[in-house]
Amino acid sequence: MMQTIREHAQGIIAWTIVGLIIISFALFGLESYLSGTSRVDVATVDGVEISERSFIEEYQRQQERLQTMLGANYRPELIDEAAMKRRVLDGMIDRTLLSIVLEDEGFRAAPQQVAAVVRSMEVFRGEDGQFSRERYEQMLGYRGYNPETFEKDVGRDVTAGQLVDGIALSGFVTPAELNRRRELLQQERDVGIVRVPVASYLKDVQVSDQEIKDYFDQNQAQFTTPERVSVRYIELDINEVAGQIEISDDEIAHYYETNIAKFTEGREERRVRHILITIDEQTDAEQAKQQAAELLERVRAGESFSELAKAYSKDPGSAANGGDLDYFTRGVMDKAFEDAAFSLAAGEVSEPVRTHFGYHLLKVEDIRPAKIKPLDEVREQVKHDAQLQKAELRFYEQANRMTTLAYENSGSLDVVAQDLGLEIKESELFTRAGGVGVASSADVRGAAFSDDVLTHGLNSDPIELETNHYVVVRLNEHRPAEPQQLDQVQDRIRHELSQTKARELARQAADELVARVREGGDPEALARDNDRLNWQRPGFVGRTPTPEAGLSAPVLRTAFRLPRPQGTQPSVDVQMQPNGDAAVVVVYAVRSPESGSESATTPEAARSVGQSEYAAFVAETRRNADVNIYLSTQDTP
Numbered sequence: 001m002m003q004t005i006r007e008h009a010q011g012i013i014a015w016t017i018v019g020l021i022i023i024s025f026a027l028f029g030l031e032s033y034l035s036g037t038s039r040v041d042v043a044t045v046d047g048v049e050i051s052e053r054s055f056i057e058e059y060q061r062q063q064e065r066l067q068t069m070l071g072a073n074y075r076p077e078l079i080d081e082a083a084m085k086r087r088v089l090d091g092m093i094d095r096t097l098l099s100i101v102l103e104d105e106g107f108r109a110a111p112q113q114v115a116a117v118v119r120s121m122e123v124f125r126g127e128d129g130q131f132s133r134e135r136y137e138q139m140l141g142y143r144g145y146n147p148e149t150f151e152k153d154v155g156r157d158v159t160a161g162q163l164v165d166g167i168a169l170s171g172f173v174t175p176a177e178l179n180r181r182r183e184l185l186q187q188e189r190d191v192g193i194v195r196v197p198v199a200s201y202l203k204d205v206q207v208s209d210q211e212i213k214d215y216f217d218q219n220q221a222q223f224t225t226p227e228r229v230s231v232r233y234i235e236l237d238i239n240e241v242a243g244q245i246e247i248s249d250d251e252i253a254h255y256y257e258t259n260i261a262k263f264t265e266g267r268e269e270r271r272v273r274h275i276l277i278t279i280d281e282q283t284d285a286e287q288a289k290q291q292a293a294e295l296l297e298r299v300r301a302g303e304s305f306s307e308l309a310k311a312y313s314k315d316p317g318s319a320a321n322g323g324d325l326d327y328f329t330r331g332v333m334d335k336a337f338e339d340a341a342f343s344l345a346a347g348e349v350s351e352p353v354r355t356h357f358g359y360h361l362l363k364v365e366d367i368r369p370a371k372i373k374p375l376d377e378v379r380e381q382v383k384h385d386a387q388l389q390k391a392e393l394r395f396y397e398q399a400n401r402m403t404t405l406a407y408e409n410s411g412s413l414d415v416v417a418q419d420l421g422l423e424i425k426e427s428e429l430f431t432r433a434g435g436v437g438v439a440s441s442a443d444v445r446g447a448a449f450s451d452d453v454l455t456h457g458l459n460s461d462p463i464e465l466e467t468n469h470y471v472v473v474r475l476n477e478h479r480p481a482e483p484q485q486l487d488q489v490q491d492r493i494r495h496e497l498s499q500t501k502a503r504e505l506a507r508q509a510a511d512e513l514v515a516r517v518r519e520g521g522d523p524e525a526l527a528r529d530n531d532r533l534n535w536q537r538p539g540f541v542g543r544t545p546t547p548e549a550g551l552s553a554p555v556l557r558t559a560f561r562l563p564r565p566q567g568t569q570p571s572v573d574v575q576m577q578p579n580g581d582a583a584v585v586v587v588y589a590v591r592s593p594e595s596g597s598e599s600a601t602t603p604e605a606a607r608s609v610g611q612s613e614y615a616a617f618v619a620e621t622r623r624n625a626d627v628n629i630y631l632s633t634q635d636t637p
Helices: 002-013 050-075 081-104 111-119 133-142 147-168 175-185 200-205 209-218 239-245 248-257 284-300 305-312 333-339 375-408 414-422 442-448 451-455 484-519 523-528 554-563 602-623
Strands: 041-044 047-051 190-196 227-236 269-278 324-328 358-368 462-467 469-479 534-541 571-576 582-591 627-629
Touching: 041 050, 041 081, 041 111, 047 081, 047 200, 050 081, 081 147, 081 602, 081 627, 111 147, 133 147, 133 239, 147 602, 190 484, 190 523, 190 554, 200 209, 209 484, 227 239, 227 375, 227 414, 227 442, 239 284, 248 375, 269 284, 269 305, 269 333, 284 305, 284 582, 284 627, 324 358, 333 358, 333 375, 375 414, 375 469, 442 451, 442 469, 484 523, 484 571, 484 582, 523 534, 554 571, 554 582
Parallel strands: none
Antiparallel strands: 041 047, 041 627, 190 534, 190 582, 227 469, 269 324, 269 358, 462 469, 571 582
């Protein structure tokens, strides 16, 4: 629940700078890593401890984000865990440094700022759409927070934003720098590529049984079945609570009537003509109002509104068309104009209406009403929504009771299940890296492998799977990691060694080709003489990958990193692909943009400079700080 609250907080006060994302303190809560209860620290920053517990929680959150982002393409076995753990720890260190700077420099958030942020969060709004103090305290209290603690976290967000904005938004560029930036960003290069596929060398490699055994013996740690667990769990879902609530026909009708906008398709549109009498140097406000009143009398006397608009309206966009503004909805026009337009019946003409343009007469020509779905058509949805509304209080009461009972009866789920009428379920076996069903949640996996659950056999705290959907888990089965036998992994080792040898051959072929090109050889001719090689000549390309060029970002980076060609001699180098293929990148010519073309405005370039200055500020702050890291990147949370 607190994550939901904090995500709303982040949405209100987060700062997003291109190429740099500062994760909001309130998303995780500084309390979780500045005052962790674990006795083991993974790092200290100027004496401030980063606990192992807070690090594991953050690492699991990052895994879950990655899984959400990649979806079905998520492959935990392909993730470099050591690199990911170091990135997570670096981020925590940087955020801790930032909090120390905020404290030392005396940054403070005004109470009015904090109040405005809190009151703007949707999660704290009542049925009327306004901030509800009762709902605010109820939702914070459920997770053991009080308003003072939460508002302190929000205040840290606000002050952090002040520091970031103070640096990142103060960047500036000179015209010469902007011109140089334009030249670099819009530069084009005439590129050719010789691709050396690793697959074409696989048939040339042999892997002996002895090589497989040697590799197995030297890399025993790679060949173990991962530690796995399964859990017993109970879940509390507001949708199931809602399904148990009886709703009468009168309640369904009342909910439908009070929430009619939810069951309305489109928006009401009105076609309006108007006559505008502007207020300017020749016509003051009183004169404009008087002219509008006189024209209104003429309309009422029977003269054509359209003809009067053509003759007298000062709106250059509509006067020639008889003042016709076509159809529009609310939210488009000046508020006073709009209020008048939507208060009239079709065919009616307004009194003179004042806007900042002057005085208007309005005539509503036609009304296209929004389509309201009849109750019979949406009855099931209305019933479900009404049930959810009534279920909310009951759900939070049950969630509080589930928390209390799970804690007081930490050695079993039976009491909680019986008291709340919930079913105890069992998961399949899963690892720290992934699972199915309830174990697809990184938070569930983190709880299952925690000391409380795995070692001490206790119930977990309630875990939020999604909004208003919680589970409590306890250990069901634990299978420690076990070494695999050679016959179980020999095919995998043979494949890996074959790929390694083939990659080496591909790299050797690419290096030999580079040497021959530097000696004056024609890369296109050399590629055509070797049926293992593929030649591609996209010609002039920019820095950004395009489908037409068919070049990956790494290949383009290599092309633009190479020095300018000298005379007729191209620049050339090798770029290794993630799949093991080698690419020989050849640059024949460099073309600068035409004078006067633009790639970025001065504000855009200044923002880029501001990003760099903020990154430099963080790096310099870290260099001057006393940072001690105790975590080994080989340790797995």
